Amino acid sequence: MSGIVVQTIERAPIDVIDALAQCGVATVHEAQGRTGLLASHMRPIYRGARIAGSAVTISAPPGDNWMIHVAIELLQPGDIIVLAPTSPCEDGYFGDLLATSAQARGCRGLVIDAGCRDVRDLTEMAFPVWSKAIFAQGTVKNTLGSVNVPIVCASAAIHPGDVIVADDDGVCVVPRAKAAEVLKAAQAREANEGEKRAKLAAGVLGLDMYKMRERLEKEGLKYV
Amino acid sequence: MSGIVVQTIERAPIDVIDALAQCGVATVHEAQGRTGLLASHMRPIYRGARIAGSAVTISAPPGDNWMIHVAIELLQPGDIIVLAPTSPCEDGYFGDLLATSAQARGCRGLVIDAGCRDVRDLTEMAFPVWSKAIFAQGTVKNTLGSVNVPIVCASAAIHPGDVIVADDDGVCVVPRAKAAEVLKAAQAREANEGEKRAKLAAGVLGLDMYKMRERLEKEGLKYV
Amino acid sequence: MSGIVVQTIERAPIDVIDALAQCGVATVHEAQGRTGLLASHMRPIYRGARIAGSAVTISAPPGDNWMIHVAIELLQPGDIIVLAPTSPCEDGYFGDLLATSAQARGCRGLVIDAGCRDVRDLTEMAFPVWSKAIFAQGTVKNTLGSVNVPIVCASAAIHPGDVIVADDDGVCVVPRAKAAEVLKAAQAREANEGEKRAKLAAGVLGLDMYKMRERLEKEGLKYV
């Protein structure tokens, strides 16, 4: 099952991808029916990054980062590397040299359900990473994995070419074929939010704005 | 047991509350006999906030934030929302719209033994949150909980109207009826600390300042 | 076994220690054969510190920080306190008063497989700490431990006088007797890295730079 490199993958249109980045993780997640979030242990190594890109996926053995080198050759501008180890691992698969190489090919960031190191350098380079751990533990290059195959990363099923959206709230995956539709729904949500925010800021209660009082009463809520 | 909203709660005097915020979590915790801390997994979404306020408590089902809307109506300036799910959960119950609404009513922050989202917006709004997770996972509004009932939040028993103190060290609860007494003890500790700090900075050893050598010897400490 | 204080320990030369700090954790860890890392739960209380120093070790009972006072007397400029509790604990053994005292004696930081508090003050003082938790829980001074004995801290075996290197990537220990040799290897690695980085930034692939293609093919990697 491993040892496979799929060289050609389909990607969503770059303007759709960029617009999804603008919407952010929480909005995109809601817009696709509250699906697609990666687990909450996936944290950014620094705050403030807000990206989207096409997933180049890696399935790698624990403690072995060989396949990242293989994947980098396949990167196109606008891509995000997404790595899932074949069993739980927090080793530091990725550091500043790999980031330099990936960045040189237009890669926008890394999502890895394992560890990452050289975080000071990565921060200075503005190469964002969402990872399970910050850990300097070195890896080897002895066992094959696969590139651009379907993976499960941090509890989310991800196919190569899916759109990854990542910001301070975490990481969300949008199936490639639904990217345009999800974007539309996300933008509709956003259009809505400005007005809501203004009302709430003016002191209107959610109870009234969302007309919740009747349903709460019907469910039996008791004010005492 | 659920589906109860207590509308009126007693609060500690606002000047006592504000003075407790100045003392900070570690000092307040020590001043009340090393009690009242919430578990260490309660972390601020950004550094530097230092608040105190009266607890408006929420007991909410997992993945359901309906009761937050109910609680917001009851907020008074100087309050802090404190939410405990009825079973372990890290969903993102709270984001920028709820924060806008809470802030409009004078709410000083949120303490939640679950998840929080829109942390970039919350940081910009200067609405501080201490939470168990940052997670964009959306919630529903289908099942009742209760507001202003006693809860256990992150291993601490909290009653509505208790004083919550929160800073970079975490979160501490002070029973409302003891707030003034604890403040006094906390301020006494603080008065003490300046002098101690000066001595230690000048090179005086704790061993001497606290007269520990004799007791250490008596306990059998061996220098080799 | 406890209740022992070893007063005199050997230390590595200060220039070797300072040079190891410049190399950083990831490089030093690689240079000594991928050994010596402390577990990934050891995180800095603030970003940006980058230190090395000689370990003054403490074995302390859970929830009892008495031995820190004993250890401070033994500190020399350039030392780092390394504390391991005798069983898992996340109490706040260390705060701003102890930091003031340690800093007055030239101590460069603290590595503690437990909790730390007053992190706002410690940040302002620029006294770096790597810990398992930030937790205000106070401790007592009732039970003896030991100072300058071999310990296991966050899964790493540490002897008094070993060199501790710590930065944003975590913490690494270098056996004292190997410090000079490890430094040499680390500096050799660094000299190498500049050239590699330049090539990668220019678009050369790791696959080619490290001549991996042949071995990948031999292992059976299939491009499809």
Add this chain to the structure above:
Amino acid sequence: MSGIVVQTIERAPIDVIDALAQCGVATVHEAQGRTGLLASHMRPIYRGARIAGSAVTISAPPGDNWMIHVAIELLQPGDIIVLAPTSPCEDGYFGDLLATSAQARGCRGLVIDAGCRDVRDLTEMAFPVWSKAIFAQGTVKNTLGSVNVPIVCASAAIHPGDVIVADDDGVCVVPRAKAAEVLKAAQAREANEGEKRAKLAAGVLGLDMYKMRERLEKEGLKYV
């Protein structure tokens, strides 16, 4: 706040307590509105025990079991010891000697949000324990705690004299004053369950037995 021993506590009637044991944790928890469960990390050291008793509570420092000796003097037949450390700890506070002493006084078991040891002996003695860990780590007797004060144990608020119910599903607390009322509700649930079980065993669907089809349709469930 610590160093207090409350000698006299009220208990629920023993026949109510014994009948609650017969109902079991899941039923009792449901019968009191889905409240009172201790966290799921509280596991029995052996399977098959099913007990209820009056809580004699202990608040103990981490790694210090002195207060258990104090509590044992206060035990009456039908009691259960409930211990919460003042900060997270998994040390082995309790082993076969303490169990022998407790059992001699009619104690029915131990609930401890920390560790336990000698589990082979405890199993042979038929002295059941629900704990967070099995860990042989020894403790000291140097620092005071309190006995028969309100505690939070494994996320549940427990008062001395409350009824503890424990079986293979975990541990539940019933407030003393509500014990009789909760028992009634629990027994009503049980009376109900026999008939339901028979129907389900005969192949009747829950969808029909609970008349769920209409509400599912109304909520929008789509069969495809």
Add this chain to the structure above:
Amino acid sequence: MSGIVVQTIERAPIDVIDALAQCGVATVHEAQGRTGLLASHMRPIYRGARIAGSAVTISAPPGDNWMIHVAIELLQPGDIIVLAPTSPCEDGYFGDLLATSAQARGCRGLVIDAGCRDVRDLTEMAFPVWSKAIFAQGTVKNTLGSVNVPIVCASAAIHPGDVIVADDDGVCVVPRAKAAEVLKAAQAREANEGEKRAKLAAGVLGLDMYKMRERLEKEGLKYV
């Protein structure tokens, strides 16, 4: 995305399924290229069960077991229910009444990345469950999920109709379309193992049986 019930799914032949159960989790996992394992936190509620069956999948909201009732209607003899909550949850979705109902329809067991209760009854009924937690926490029936849609359960991607194999080692999923092929590979492995086991029992070393000495030497292994 939720609120969907797929009524008809394809299943693998029952004799293939039963033969996979005989092979066991470890062998099946190896036979399909070391893929398909669910995370190690999925533990059996009792030892000794060894089953395989067709997955009837459920995606359920946290703390809401409504969809289990919906799924039970769709069960056929030889099926296994596989439930993944839409966000991390350890509530007790499943107990003896649901087990009675499922068993009445020929269901062989439950795999749930959440909690389970009534484990004493389930053990007596010989209804095996692999779960993340044993927890009596009750659930509600207020929010829709989906049945027989693709899910990620305990880090494994599972489609309805896939074959689930479960024993004391954990849980493994085999894609339906590959079930026969995987069975063949698994049986080939097993045929092999008897001979290997006999040799090893007789004292032959793996080093010799697998001819490892040369490769170890080539990699640089040093005997000292």
Add this chain to the structure above:
Amino acid sequence: MSGIVVQTIERAPIDVIDALAQCGVATVHEAQGRTGLLASHMRPIYRGARIAGSAVTISAPPGDNWMIHVAIELLQPGDIIVLAPTSPCEDGYFGDLLATSAQARGCRGLVIDAGCRDVRDLTEMAFPVWSKAIFAQGTVKNTLGSVNVPIVCASAAIHPGDVIVADDDGVCVVPRAKAAEVLKAAQAREANEGEKRAKLAAGVLGLDMYKMRERLEKEGLKYV
């Protein structure tokens, strides 16, 4: 640093080892000053085993069990294999074939800070294992580690030839050179315990037997 196999190690006398097994983990741990315990996550795969043996240590890469084959050749009757991965890992390094081979050489069990599989077979073979996880995840044989070098396993420093004691309470290591002395202290403790147990069973209080009342009073314990 890796790729080393030390062929000859010193062992403690077998009668001392066997006598330590009789004392059990808790007693041995106390007898050597409350040191030597492995972390509480090390659990037996079945209850009732009670062994001691000489440690043959393995340092292995994550997900690679090659070195176990190397270690088996070095086993002598009475040995216990002790494996620590070089970074956190829960893969199933060990199953029934390796157990057959180890058992054929007189090995008494395995202590592994990672995963183990085929637990049903291992139980039937009466080959005891203490592990961090039960997990069927297969491993490779591609990267060297070391055999019979000092390791840190589950937070304990272990040297080859040290005595490992393991039972239902967990695992404890006794430095080889101190084995006889620790045994003596452990047996003295045991001799003591019979009398204590009899007194406690007869209703004598620990408070009186250990003469604690005076010290409790002096510390300020208040009975109310």
